[in-house]
Amino acid sequence: MINIQGLGFRFSLFLVVAAMLVVLTTAEFFYRVTYENEIKEANRDIEELYQTVAATASIAAFLEDEDLAKEAINGLVKTDKILAASIKSDALYYQTNVTEAINKNTESRVFVVRHPFMPEEAVAEVNVYPNFEYIINQAEKTSIDNSYSLYAEALVVGIVALIITYYIIISPMLRVGRSLHQITPGTSQRIPIPKYHSRSEIGKLVYDTNQLLNKVEEQFTQERQLREEIEFLEKRFRMLFENAKTATVLMAENGTIALRNDAFNDLVEKTELGIKQGYGELLGELFETPEAMKAALKETFARNEFATGEYKLKSSSNDSAIWVQLIASPLLTEEGERYYQLTLNDISSRRQELQKLALQADFDALTGIYNRNGGEKLIAKLMRKEHQFALALIDLNGFKAVNDIYGHDAGDEVLIFVAEQLKEKIRKNDVAIRWGGDEFMLLLQADDEESVKRVIEKVNAGVKQPFYFNNDSKPTVVSMSVGVSFYPNTSSNMHALIKLADIAMYKAKQNKIASPDDYLIFVDQCRLDDENIE
Known part of the structure; x- marks a missing residue:
């Protein structure tokens, strides 16, 4: 069965079509050239025939000899290429088949008959009527014969080209294709190089294909080894994972x-939420806080990075x-397909320890409010965010006498009481700090003196409550x-702000x-330049 999609069929079809186009074009060209040449040749023959009888016609016209004229005219019409002819002078006229030629609407060719002794003088004229029907038939016959010769030659050349192409190109390529189709990738099977093609393009193609098969076999061998290693590693990984x-x-x-x-199931069991598929x-x-967690993770994923963070589980x-x-x-x-690898490290113990350390670092152990270290962090944070605030530094009057007369336990009792009054009297967004010893600080969300005065008056009213020590x-x-x-009106420097x-x-x-x-004194009541503050 012929494979119409095969290279041999398509190449043969292309070659036949191309040959036909070339032959048709060439045949048409040669037909027209031959036809025109035949017409020209017929006209030249007519001129040569006239030249043959020109001398006889010249003498016949000069002598007014009708017999010579008849001989000349009859000599012209003997050829098949001339249908009729006539000679005409002042004293002489002879014609043959002119009526028939005129009936066929044949145009005549006129030849001037010269004086036999004075060539510059015309003595008569000869009208020759070409046999166009005969001339055209002969031209067409010759042209058709030439076209048939071209067709036969093209057919022979095409057949020879097809045979040569088949045995030199198509047949070896078909054998190479069949051999390649029968080869199993990864085996030692190879394609034999066709005869007489060791250095041709087909031989080069077979050589390159065999080199590719060598690489495929090598890769298959490596892949089998890797697969065995992967299976081994997968078992180890599963053991480690589980x-x-x-x-x-x-x-x-x-x-x-x-x-x-x-470990994941154990962690879920701690939350007592139950084990399920998802x-x-x-x-x-x-x-x-799932929404905050997912938003943080997706933002990191968008940058093609892995995400990390600390989050609290439901329980x-x-x-x-x-x-x-x-x-x-x-x-x-x-x-x-997209997947996510999630690792959850239980940091509850470390978190608790960090919280304890944070409390120790930033909060006063006696009063429970922020200490100086924590207070400085809060001030710096407010400055970074460019929040306006008032910084009120408080010193207790009479505290030293309490320590001296009633002892340090009484002094601690006063400090705890003052801290409680500060927390109770200030507003929700304000912060109380034990600055050190009997000094306290308030960070007030205010930028005007009246707001500060109202808060300080409430605090002062609470702090001034009387103490009775030892049933005194x-x-x-x-x-x-x-x-x-005030920040930033007083200063934008933390140390200068505190110093002022x-x-x-x-x-x-x-x-x-x-x-x-x-x-109560505001800094603008005892104004100092920042340059004077060390």
Whole structure:
């Protein structure tokens, strides 16, 4: 069965079509050229025939000899290429078949007959009527014969070209194709090089194909080795994965968990939420703040990075909070499916320790409010965010006498009481700080003196409550001296801001000696340049 899609058939068809186009074009060209040449040749023959009888016609016209004229004219019409002819002079006229030629609408060719002794003088004219029907038939016959010769020659050339092409190109390529089709990739089978093609393009193609088969066999061998190694490593990985102490899951994009280890199940059991197939997108059902967690992870995934963060898990138990360090990375399979690898490290113990250390570092152990270290952090944070605030530095008057007379326990009792009054009297967004010893500080969300005065008056009213130590009938009262500076109006430098408030506080302490009600001083009442503050 002929394969119409095969290279041999298509090439043969192309060759035949191309040959036919060339032959048709060439035949048409040669037909027209031959036809025109035949017409020209007939005209030249007519002229040569006339030249043959021109001398006889010249003498016949000169002598007015009708017999010579008849001989000349009859000599012309003897050829098949001339249908009729006539000679005409003043004293002589002879014609043959002219009526027939005129009936066929044949145009005549006129030849001037010259004087036999004076060539410049015309003595008669000869009208020759060409036999166009005969001439055209002869021209067409010759042209057709030439075309048939071209067709026969093209046919022979085409057949020879097809045979040569088949045995030199098509047949070897078909054998190469059959051999390649029978080869199993990865085996030692190779394509034999066709005869007489060791240095041809086909031989080069077979050589390159065999080289490619060598590489394929080598890659197959390596792949089998790698597959064995992967299977071995997969077993080891599964063993490590299932026995890992860190909770790990592999989940699909829709939230379905594809793999999980025992550590993950143990972590879920701690939350008492129950083991199930999925916990929503990115395990969101396990977390107290799932939206914040997922937003942070997706933002990191968008940068093609792995995400990490610390989040609190939901728990039906109120005994202790469970905190985990979440490490998540997106995975894309060769099929284009997206997965997520999530690792959850239980950091509850470390979190509790950090919270304790943070309390110790930033909060006063006696009063429970921020200490100086924590206060400086808050001031710096407010400055970074460019929040306006008032800094009120407070010093207790009469506190040293309490320590000296009633002891340090009584002094601690006063400090705790003052801290409670500060927390109770200030507003929700304000912060109380134990600055050191008997000094306190208030960070007030205010940028005008009137707002600050109202808060300080409430605090002062609470602090001035009397104390009775050791059943003493005489009450002990402590009071405050307060210096206030504003950020950024007073200064944009933290140390200068604190120093200016300290100066104002000591100014208030001096004023209180003369006037007990004058316990509050704003920095603008004792203005100093920042350049003078060390």
